[in-house]
Amino acid sequence: MKDKRAQYDEVLKQFAALAEGEHDATALMANAAALLHEAMGERFFWTGFYIVKNNELLLGPFQGTVACMHIARGRGVCGTAWERATTLVVPDVEQFPGHIACSALSRSEIVVPVIDDRGTVRAVLDIDSRETDAFDDIDADALQQLTDILALHIAWQ
Numbered sequence: 001m002k003d004k005r006a007q008y009d010e011v012l013k014q015f016a017a018l019a020e021g022e023h024d025a026t027a028l029m030a031n032a033a034a035l036l037h038e039a040m041g042e043r044f045f046w047t048g049f050y051i052v053k054n055n056e057l058l059l060g061p062f063q064g065t066v067a068c069m070h071i072a073r074g075r076g077v078c079g080t081a082w083e084r085a086t087t088l089v090v091p092d093v094e095q096f097p098g099h100i101a102c103s104a105l106s107r108s109e110i111v112v113p114v115i116d117d118r119g120t121v122r123a124v125l126d127i128d129s130r131e132t133d134a135f136d137d138i139d140a141d142a143l144q145q146l147t148d149i150l151a152l153h154i155a156w157q
């Protein structure tokens with residue numbers, strides 16, 4: 001199996017090519033979720049986006065099991081990453097106060113904000129794993145590169 005960094009390099013290259021000339025948020029987020037989920041196989045249990053709409057997070061394109069549809073600002077890992085405009089790596093979801101358990105199978109999580117060129121958080125990328133401690137700086141760095149490509153291409157309304 002290829003190492004994680006090499007896998008991400010390939011994903012980032014493919015996503016940059018896919019994003020070329022595309023500006024639609026749904027289309028780009030849907031393919032980003034599919035590409036990541038497919039490439040990482042068993043490592044990613046749930047891969048998807050929550051989009052800021054009407055001052056809350058609304059479920060967007062994703063791959064994986066049925067998930068909660070609305071998350072308030074400051075609630076759970078996603079709402080906290082939005083509020084703080086920063087990436088959150090949670091090695092054990094049971095230790096995160098206020099974690100929202102969409103699935104009992106999720107044990108660790110990384111959430112990366114999608115920030116537009118004005119510095120506003122427009123969405124978050126949320127990835128869950130069945131294993132504890134599944135995410136580290138390599139994931140954070142690569143996923144931030146991916147959300148940067150995304151934010152740059154989307155024509156935000």
Ligand code: SME
Nearest residue numbers: 067076077078099100102
């Ligand atoms: N666990 C997240 C909620 C979203 S699901 O994991 C898909 C949270 O605490 O924000």
